[in-house]
Amino acid sequence: MAELADVDSLRLLVETERRRKRLDAAMRAAVAEAERRGLAADTGYRDTVELLTVLLRISAHEARRRIDYATPQARSRSKKVWRVPAAAS
Secondary structure, three states, X not given: OOOXXXXXXXXXXXXXXXXXXXXXXXXXXXXXXXHHHOHHHHOOOOOHHHHHHXXXXXXXXXXXXXXXXXXXXXXXXXXXXXXXXXXXX
16 A cells, blocks of 8 residues: 555545445444344344344444444433422522
């Protein structure tokens, strides 16, 4: 890459980021679909975390992160906290 002209290096940088974003979106969609379909239970895994750790060879922490990232609406609904306003003094 040291042989590339500056403009070509910049183009490579932008194109690589574009591809990374496209792959990231595809992974999010695949994880969300696996979660939506309940593929873990259907294929003998305890949950989607275990399915991802085995199939993708990633840590449980990374698997949870990907599930949270792929299914934010489910996460935000389940963690909603209702607060009662303090009484006016």
